[in-house]
Amino acid sequence: MSIGLFHTRLIASNSLLGAPVLTLDIVVDTVRKKVSGTASVFQSTWPPVNFHARVWGDYSEARLTPSAENYIILTLDGSPSGPLSQIAQTFHLKGILGDWTSGFVDYRYNEGGQWQDVRHVAVHQAPSVEPLPPEHHVQPLYAVAVQTAQASGDLAQLKVAVQQGEQQLAHEGALRSALEQLNAEIARLEAR
Missing domain, CATH: 2.40.128 (Lipocalin)
Incomplete structure (x- = not known):
């Protein structure tokens, strides 16, 4: 010690x-x-x-x-x-x-x-935190907006949040499956 x-x-x-x-x-x-x-x-x-x-x-x-x-x-x-x-x-x-x-x-x-x-x-x-290099550009994700919209059951708000996420992540294939799952959830909610 x-x-x-x-x-x-x-x-x-x-x-x-x-x-x-x-x-x-x-x-x-x-x-x-x-x-x-x-x-x-x-x-x-x-x-x-x-x-x-x-x-x-x-x-x-x-x-x-x-x-x-x-x-x-x-x-x-x-x-x-x-x-x-x-x-x-x-x-x-x-x-x-x-x-x-x-x-x-x-x-x-x-x-x-x-x-x-x-x-x-x-x-x-806690693990030590390494600072991001200055050339790294951080973009916010829309997970909070999506979670809030899901919790409230507001379908229109959920659609907007998913569209914003799609626009931001159009070039990021790794997160595409998460967006597809959210779209499937929207379709399921619309079918009700």
Whole structure:
């Protein structure tokens, strides 16, 4: 384990498609055994979640047997504006980690006035992110528009979203099958 101050980014998620994914972007102070940073919860399926909080807390180290490695017991709290704010806390986490690279956590977050509990989720270190080269041009995809239109059942909105995606991806054959599936869904909805 590093001594002093270090940064780590951890991802907590179960392997279920569409389940919430927690990202902890934290700085660890090993001298004072304090942790601070940000927590983000993202879920792409309905209902979508895009939760953010500033987090703070502490950790301790424990050894189950004399010959076993140390475990890190992490406790975090969070709110939209930090620990000194008068805004109510919207995030809590308790977990057991092994050397800041893996482990399990339980956490809860308040989204839209409702507490959401997520239990016994595996944690792993996030892969490092390489920046895109300057010549790489990023274009937005229309997946969110398509998903929103599908969820609302608005056939006209779904058609427009699919047409926009077709225009953008006309030269991208790999995603053509996804668009064909959406067109088949439109045809099925129209047949009703």
